[in-house]
Amino acid sequence: MIRNLRELYQFRELLKNLVIKELKLRYKRSVLGFLWTMLNPLMMMIILTIVFSHMMRFDMKNFAIFLLCGLLPWNYFSHSLSMSTMSLISNANLINKVYIPKAVFPLSIIFSNMVNMILSLIPLFILMVFMRIEIQSSVMLIPILLLNLILFTAGISLFISCLNVFFRDFTHMIEIIVTAWFYLTPIIYPMDMIPAKYEMLFKLNPLVYIIGSFREVIFYGRVPSFSFMINSIVVAFVSFFIGYWYFYRNEKQVIYYI
Amino acid sequence: MTDNLAISINNVSVKYKLFHERSLTLKETAINFLKGKRDKYEYLWALKGINISIKKGETVGIIGQNGSGKSTLLKVIAKILEPSEGKIQYNGKLSAMIELGAGFSAELTGEENIYLNGAILGLSKTDIHKKFDEIVEFAELEKFIDIPVKNYSSGMYMRLGFALSTAVDPDILIIDEILAVGDESFQKKCFKKLNEFKQKGKTIIIVSHDLNSIERMCNKAYLIKEGKLISEGHPKEVISFYRNLISRGEIEISNIPNRLGGGEVRIKEVRFYNSSGVVTDYFNTGDTLKVRIEYHASKRIDKPVFGVAIHSENGVHINGPNTKLSGFEIDFIEGEGALEYIIKSLSLMEGSYYFAAAIFDYTCTQPYDYWDRCRHFYVSNGSINEKYGLFYMPSEWRRV
Structure with a gap:
């Protein structure tokens, strides 16, 4: 497994090139180019603010920022998942013709989406300044949170990209799972709205830590408790290692099924 | 491995799983698991015990x-x-x-x-x-x-x-x-x-x-x-x-790689004969080449069209006649039979050529059977002294 990781490191140039390709293809022939990454969350936020604070009368100050802090990492997670499900299958031609460590395909999606995620944080901070919300020093933790998010998402992406080669109907299942996961995670609602009797159950949801921490440091401006941080780091590493281990064990079979 | 070797292949074998019944989806797998049904497959050895040392x-x-x-x-x-x-x-x-x-x-x-x-x-x-x-x-x-x-x-x-x-x-x-x-x-x-x-x-x-x-x-x-x-x-x-x-027929092309068609008529064999009626794949420019296409029609087929085509080694389409274009109408075929296509004088230059044979319906859109580039034949120049291009055209020079 270590040798495999080292080999992956040797192909970092390819990984970099694939990430560049993903980004280039996404913005090719669009006039606004990379601006879309920043405009998208803004548009979404405007819509959500109107719906939630004017129609559903959700009584909370700066609800838009609150929402965006959860939605941005969530979008990263869900887009990466749905894109990486097909990542091996859509590169079947290449896998059949050239020897490459196959993990580069889901990983290139993880990294190119991360570029977008980081870019979309910019309009969030601009908005906060605009709405006179003080940005606390707790935001210094963001790099760690992003790393957790990458590791967690990469683990699941590696797992499902490989699984989808063996069971092609997994694409459909993942859509259902992702939708359910969205509502089961405090993204459009705050953590303290969860009834006390379900609190224990919610604490089993790893995304509570991975995504919840973003809201803690950006919106509430506080450093999450030690145990909260440890949970989120542990969850991220466990996910990555399980996903990577499964991928590594089954990678060699992929070529016979693709 | 010694230093003067570039690659050493030691006793390499590759086996594929050849599935007869396979659950392709998670749903099927789960149902089959509950029913106690397992995937049915056998191993197919694509390579067996290969030893090669390349210097x-x-x-x-x-x-x-x-x-x-x-x-x-x-x-x-x-x-x-x-x-x-x-x-x-x-x-x-x-x-x-x-x-x-x-x-x-x-x-x-x-x-x-x-x-x-x-x-x-x-x-x-x-x-x-x-x-x-x-x-x-x-x-x-x-x-x-x-x-x-x-x-x-x-x-x-x-x-x-x-x-x-x-x-x-x-x-x-x-x-x-x-x-x-x-x-x-x-x-x-x-x-x-x-x-x-x-x-x-x-x-x-x-x-x-x-x-x-x-x-x-x-x-x-x-x-x-x-x-x-x-x-x-x-x-x-x-x-x-x-x-x-x-x-000698010891290597048979039993699995035709590029085979298309509905299968109501099957081409059984395609063979080349020289002018003395001997089966061969080797010809000289100017020779007579006779192709015999043996077929089996599992039911009566009205107005079939037989077609052939020759391609050069690098894919140039040289000719492609069929019985309909040649005005050789066939009323029907049923059961076993054979058809011959005769090139009176082969004007191809030295090289190896692909041969394709097909049986179509009368509209020439639906193939019953289609062997795309399934056979090779080889042409030598023989007594011809030309060496450029694809074709030999009998000709003469004259000074005027």
């Missing part, structure tokens, strides 16, 4: 029929497939050309693709940077390097693919069939580049149907049949052994 600086050719396992062997050597048993050791850097331009992304420009595919082949950015001009020059794409490759002609596409694979500057180069594509000037360029490689003492492994280029290029050949290595040695000897097997 540094050698150019070797691997030949065999379609389905013999030669492409599997190449994929194992190129590390695309993991051998089920045995192991392969390497001395030096490897580059494989299984398909030219396999990794090209249509929307990206030539330049962007050079960087992307260079990385796929394991080159670093500085490596590619250094070789960029050389690649562009070889591919003759100076003017087109900044347009998306989807706008490239197939020739440009292949030139770029070839230029990239050789730019890796590998110690061991693996080539699959790709020399059979492209126009003549491209082929000449490739051969020139390969010769340069040979002179630099690099190791080249070629898989090809084109026995002539194997004979010309290689100093050793291996013949694979049904996953086993059955002959190795000097290309001339191995190739003549191979041709012998084919003419």
